[in-house]
Amino acid sequence: MVSIQNLHKKFNKNVVLSGVDLNISDGGIFAVLGPNGSGKTTLIKSILGMVIPNEGEITVLGENIKKNSDYRRQIDYLPQIANFPSNLKVKELIRMIKDLRGNTDEDQYLIELFKLEPFLDKKLGNLSGGTKQKVNIVLTFMFNSPLIILDEPTTGLDPISLIRLKELIQKEKAKGKTILITSHIMSFVEEMSDEIVFLLEGKIYFKGTISALKTKTNQPDFEHAIASILIDNHA
C-alpha cells in the first residue's frame, strides 16, 4: 500500500527523519508511535506530499508521489489540529470538499452518527474543539478511499463519540482498508492496532505486533513496553 525508502527530512538544521524505510501492506490498522518530536507528523505529511523530503522515495499504491497530486484521491486524511476557515458554515465546508473531491452520500450517515445536525448552520469559528474534531472526522470518512490516515483522531472527543469512532475505524478495516493512526493514548492504540511502528530520533526503532514488542522488551504490558524503550534510550 505504502512503501517508503531511505526518507530524510530536515527543517533548517533540525533533522527530523534520517533514513526511514517502511513498508505498509494492504489492509489492517497500523499505529505510528514515538515520543514528542520524533517525526510522526512529518512522516505522515511526507506521505501526503505536504512535506517535501530532502531525500528518499515514497510510493502509494504503486505510484511515486513525487510531482503527483492525483494519488491523494486514494487517501483520506484527518489532520491533527482541526483548523478550518472560521467564516465558513459546517454545511458549506462539507459541500465545498465534496465539490473538490467528488460527490458522496456517506456524509448524511456520518452527520447522524456524530449528532452534528444542530451545528450544520453554525460557523466553524464558533464550534468547540470536540465538535470541530467531529466535523473533521466526517470530512475524512465520507470518501471511500483505500488508505486512511488519522493524526491524533481522539483529540477532544467525548466518550460516546470515541466509541463511535472506534466502531467506524473497525468497520473500515473490515472493508479491507489500510489505516494509519498516530496517537498518544496507549490504550486506544493497544485496542485498535494490528501492528505498530515505533519512531525514535528520526528512525524506525521497531515494527511489528504488540506481542512481539512485549517479548522484545520483556515487559508484561504494552504501556510499560513503550516506556521501557524510552527509558533505555534516554537514560
Added chain:
Amino acid sequence: MLKILKYSFYDLMRSRWSYVYFAFYLLLGVVLLFLNNDLSKAVITLMNVIIVLVPLIGTIFGVMYYYNSKEFTELLLAQPLKRSSIFLGQYLGVALSLSMSLILGLGLPFVFYGLFESSAIWDFSLLLITGTFLTFIFTALAFNIALSNENKIKGFGYAILLWLFLAIIYDGIFLMTLIMFEDYPLDKLSLVGTMLNPIDLSRTLILLKLDISALLGYTGAVFKQFFGTNIGLIVSLIMLSVWVVIPVLRIMFKSKKKDF
C-alpha cells in the same frame, strides 16, 4: 484551479473589507466629480490617488489573505489538487475581487456622470487598466513575500517596505541620480529607470496620455516621443504584464518546494 478561485473569490466577496474598499472608491469618485465638476480633471486627481493607494491595498490584502487562509490552504493540500492550482486560484481570487472593487467603485460614479459622452473615456479606461495591472502586480508580490516568510510580522514588514520602496524611495533615488549626473545625457537612462518600477511606469503612462507633458521640459519631450506613440503604449503594457508574470511564476516555483 477554477474551483479554488471560485471559493477564494466568494470568501472575499463576503468579507467586510471588500465592501469597505468598494465604498471608498465609490465615495472618492463621487466627491472628486462633485468638486472638480469636470471629468478630465477628476481623472488626473484620481490618478494621483490610485497610483499610490492601489499598490498599498494590493500588498496588504495579499499578505493578509495568505496568512489568514493558512488553515484553508492546509485543508486543500491534503486533497487531490495540484499545488500550483491551489496558490494560483487563491491569488487570482484576491486580485480579481480587488480589481472588481476598483473598477465598479470608480466606474459607477463616472458612468452616471456621463463618461460615455465625454472625451475622457479613453483616459479613464487607461486609468482603470493600469489600476488593475497594479492590483495584480502587487498582490503577486505580496504572495511571494508571504510564501517566503513563515513569520506573519516579518511578512507584513517586508510587504510594507516593498511598497514604500517602489512608491516613494525609488523616486527619491531616481531623482538624486538624475541631479548628480545632470551633465550627461540622461533621457535613455530615465526611460529605463521608469520602466523598472511599475508604479512609475503607470504614472508616466497616464500623465503622457493626458497630454500635460508640456510641463515636463526636454525629458518630457523624449518621454512623449516614446510613451505617446502606440509602440510606447504597447511596450509599457508588455512591461506591466512582465511585472505580473514574473512574480506569478515565482509563486508557482516557490509553492512547489514549500513544506506545510
